[in-house]
Amino acid sequence: MARPIHLDSVRKEYRSAGSVHVAVDDLTLSIPEGSFTTLVGPSGCGKTTTLRMIAGLETPTEGRLSFGDEDVTGQSPQDRNCAMVFQSIALYPHMTVRRNIGYGLKVQGVPKDERDRRIDEAAETLQITEQLEKMPAELSGGQQQRVALGSAFVQDPDVLLLDEPMSDLDAKLKAELRVEVQRLHQELDATVVYVTHDQTEAMTMSDQVILLNQGRLEQFAPPGELFDAPVSEYVARFIGTPSTNLLPATVAETDDGYALAGDGFGVLAPADRFADRVGDSITVGIRPQYLSADGGDYELTVIAGxxxxxGTEFVVHGHTPDGTDVDAVSTAFGAVEHGDELVVGFDPGDLFVFDADGRTICHGDALAGETPRQSP
Amino acid sequence: MALGEGAAGSVVPQRLQTRIKRIALVLVAALVAVFVTVPVYVMVAVAVQSPAAVFRGGDVNLLIDSLTLRNFRVLIEDTNTIQYFANSLIVTASSTVLSTALAVAAGYGLTRFEFTGKTVAARAVLFAYMFSPIVLAIPLYVIFFSLGLLNSYFALTMALTAISAPFTIWLMWQYFQTVPISLEESAWVRGASRTRTLWDVVLPVARPGYISAAIFSFAVAWNDFTMSRVVMSNDEMYTITVGASLFLDRVTIGWGETMAVSLLICIPPFLIAVFLQNYLLQGFNVGGLE
Incomplete structure (x- = not known):
């Protein structure tokens, strides 16, 4: 039965030779039961450590971890009804696929008939029935990964943990298995926690995304919200490809009110948020997809690199006249060549505004009300 | 400088190089084979013919033209060979089991657990391996004498294990490092205890390693002379190596019987080499002893 997972001020540090490395720092969050939640972040951000703590393979240095009402902080991995798929796949090389999948059931003392029935069922779901009597070494990478998923599937776990299970597979297999994993989630009554450094996987598969930054929680939200309303520059940069463009600007007071003045643009800004920030350096973020070849309330000059x-779209990697890197994506950039000067437009509603520390001051919706004065 | 200059094949053509390599390999192999097989052949030739046939006409006649089991019969009827052989088998088997079990336990511990003094322990193991058996023999003699354990299988088993264990522990320590921890972790998550995981997952995967360790400790124990000579002083308790070495001092035993007993000594290692050679190579590859 699926159970919610609660982390309460969880901290994990590693000590070696006198130095302390904090892998996870003060992490508090609740993963709803039955959800598909993805832990995402760059290498070394603590996502795998967090997953291993949920599995019981690491013990938190501080804090509390519980499944539903049950405190599992000190419980060994054997006592939690988790299943885990490892990045290295971790199939037992000396057992056939059938025995590999059934090992957990055997340990739990499930009788052989019942075991075989469940193995066959899992194999059918994952289309590996013909591989059941083979050894893992005879299988391709994708098949091995299916076997690993099958092993997790037959366990009927409360919590299914996946640690970058697709990082070693090619793009086509990844796409195939992504669907497989989601189907598994629908069939299983389990809370799924999926670790990846690939934000595409995170965005396409999950109900909830946890984005970590150096062991700390950056944002915990559904994928759409992460994309449209990032809480910081870090989130905006990490989610979405190509990365969000960051344009330096300052808050200026003009005749029309307040404006975010950058290289070649001055976006009108509401007084309630910016009146006390006049003169501050801020950063304006705009996704490459929202820079359009025609139209838009404001304009920006980009020198194409x-x-x-x-496919049908073109990505221009360029820079503004003052040297800030800017990417733009559109179907209309087919004829653009190196060195061309483009004028791209954008709407204030698509902007993010970050303060000097990288925290979000406001999203586009707060700016959209301020229409620029049209030149006659 | 022209492209490819100085690369293989620039002075001597690639094809010629390959051929030279192959010929050199065959030559070296043939040379080694001659050095190894000639003494073995001499041993077999002397062992399976009667002394009268071998030494006929005052020469050593090494072409096998008659077969007899006379030498073996003399060994069995006039000497304690069977007893020696049995003694050897007993202490070798016990020492092999003990040394391998010790190596598995210690190797797993060194690989998977962090504890204070781990590096010191590991270095001490390697250091112990540097001692020659004779250096250990006298202190061990004193110890076994004080404990009243001289002339016992137990004492010799311990002594032989002391010689082989440092190396087998080191070998298993290296081998366990090649077993991915995720295999164990995946078993733990599925509910298997640490001990069960060791049996079901770690040991099967580490099989080449512990078979190598077993073969090594077998070889040490079976071929041992020093320890047996020091610990056993009673004729009933001699191992085959010590027993055979004493034959030459006897008037009634000649070259024929001595070579026959040598042939007997060779049989167990030969059987092991034939049946387990693949494992031996796999295990030592990991130990960096290619």
């Missing part, structure tokens, strides 16, 4: 074709 490299142009990449992505």
């Amino acid at each position: 490299v142009v990449e074709q992505l």
Whole structure:
């Protein structure tokens, strides 16, 4: 039965030779039962450590971890009804696929008939029935990963943990298995926690995304919210490809009110948020997809560097006249060449505004009300 | 400098190099084979013919033209060979089991647990391996004498294990490091206890390692002379190596019987080499002893 997972001020540090490395710092969050939650972040942000603490393979240095009402902080991995799929796949090389999948059931003392029935069922779901009597070494990478998923599936766990299970697979297999994992989630009554450094996986698969930054929680929200309303510059940069463009600007007081003045633009800003920030350096973020070749309330000049074709769209990697890197994505950039000067437009509603520390001051919706004065 | 200059094949053509390599390999192999097989052949030739046939006409006649079991019969009827052989088997088997079990336990502990003094312990193991058996023999003699354990299988088993264990522990320590921890973790998450995981997962995966360790401790124990000579002083308790070495001092025993007993000594190692050679190579590859 799926159970919610609560982390309460969890901290994990590693000590070695006198130095202390904090892998996870004061992490508090509740993962709803039955949800598909993804832990995402760059290498070394503590996501795998967090997952291993949930599995019981690491014990938190401080804080409390519970499944529903049950405190599991000090429980050994054997006593939690978790299943885990490892990055290294971790199939037992000396057992056939059938025995690999059934090992957990055997340990739990499930009789052989029942075991075989469940193995066959799992194998059918994952389309590995023909591989059941083979040894893991005879399987391809994708098949091995399916076996690992199958092992987790037959356990009927309360909590299913996946630690970057697809990082070693090629793009096509990844896409295939992504669907497989989601189907598994629908069939299982389990809370799924999935670790990845690949934000595409995080965005496409999950109900909830936990974005970590150096062991601390940066944002915990559904994927759409992470994309549209990042709480910080870090979130805005991490989520979405290409990364959000960051344009330096200052808050200025003008005749029309307040404006965010940058290289070639001055976006009107509401007084309630910016009146006390006049003169501050801020950063304006805009996603490459929201820079359009025509239209938009404001304009920005971009000098094109490299142009990449992505199917029907073109990605222009360029920079503004003062040297800030800017990427833009549109179907209309097909004819752009290196060195061309483009004028791209954007709407204030699509902007993010960050303060000097990288925290979000406001999202576009707060700016959208301030219409620029049209030149006659 | 022209492209490819100085690369393989620039002075001597690639094909010629390959051929030279192959010929050199065959030559070296043949040379080694001659050095190894000639003494073995001499041993077999002397062992399976009667002394009269071998030494006929005042020469050593090494072409096998008659077969007899006379030498073996003399060994069995006139000497304690069977007893010696049995003694050897007993202490070798006990020492092999003990040394391998010790190596598995210590190797796993060194690989998977952090404890104070771990590095010191590991270094001490390697240091112990540097001692030659004779250095250990006298102190061990004193110890076993004080404990009243001289002339016992137990004492010799312990002494032989003391010689082989440092190396087998080191070998298993290296081998366990090649077993990914995630295999164990995946078993723990599925509910298997640490001990069960060791049996179900770690040991099967580490099989080449502990078979190598067992073969090594077998070889040490079976071929041992020093320890047996020091610990056993009673004729009933001699191992085959010590027993055989004493034959030459006897008037009634000649070269034929001595070579026959040598042939007997060779049989167990030969069987092991034939049946377990693949494991031996796999295990030592990991130990960096290719």
